[in-house]
Amino acid sequence: MHEQRPPALRLDESQKTRLEFAQRDLDEIRAADLAALDDAALILFVERLRASLDDVLRIIDETAE
Numbered sequence: 001m002h003e004q005r006p007p008a009l010r011l012d013e014s015q016k017t018r019l020e021f022a023q024r025d026l027d028e029i030r031a032a033d034l035a036a037l038d039d040a041a042l043i044l045f046v047e048r049l050r051a052s053l054d055d056v057l058r059i060i061d062e063t064a065e
Contacts, residue, residue, distance in 0.1 A: 025048050
């Protein structure tokens, strides 16, 4: 049995760009050798992820209206 996908969201150009930035941040952090980073770099990564997550959640709220 195939799982049904939800309908695609209609995003404006700003929302698409914000999602692309969030995806790039996630891709970069996944590729990083976290064990080799110092504390400051790890904190910056966490802050970038937190900001990206916040932005994605805002986009979800915007499109749910």
